[in-house]
Amino acid sequence: MSTGSCFLVDDDADDREIFAMALKKAHASYVCDMAKNGADAIKAMQESDIVPGYIFVDLNMPMISGKECVEAFKKIYRLADVPVIVYTTSSHPKDVEDIKNAGADHYLVKPNSFSALVGILEELLTKKELPFYIDANN
Template sequence: METKICYLIDDDDDDRELFETALYHVTQEMCFMTATSGVEALQQFCGHEDFTPDYIFIDLHMPVIDGKECLAEIKKINRFKDIPVVMYSTSMAQQDIDDTRKLGATAYISKPYSMAQLEKMLQTFFSEYNPKSQAHG
């Protein structure tokens, strides 16, 4: 079975660590990778043509390039057009949800208050979205 890659773009150290722990509890069959900014992620995506994660989660509020700008840039990369991109934010503002959907976000997940909630949200998401089987099935 091919190992899938879950890529988180988030400038908050604690949020990255919590996400990684929750992901590990949900599945040990997924590789976790991270970037601390939209700039870092875009440099990696554009600098490595052979690198395409299976899932991308993006924090909405980041310095330099915010989540919406990062999402728009990712969606311009042809090999990423079928990759689920999830906005992962503390904001539940309807405008943010609507804006990111229009930009191509697959889903919008509110950062939960507990590890158990995050694990449940990730479990639900991964059970609904399996890009490799859909793309190559």
């Protein structure tokens, strides 16, 4: 498993760019492959032999939701041990419960500040023990 890489699935180009910048600041050696929707992400993971260190998935995307992505990734044998983190603006308890049941490792509410995102990524990338639900905005 490559711990120096991650895979981000997010339909918002600005969110992908901000995430990439925060990841670079949190850990300069990390690289991040990206997909702009769930269909592309699932196809990419099914057709390649890439094993990222972490997978981040936006919850609310058109066509294929983040929940469906999590479920699909967890069915790919080589990704079974890769931490999957849902990365979303939603803090709705039903979404949190659904994502936990889908098999995600963490539910991360998108922080309101760049520095908060950098801090959370630093903690995740150093394998610090974090709760399932992470909300730096509260």
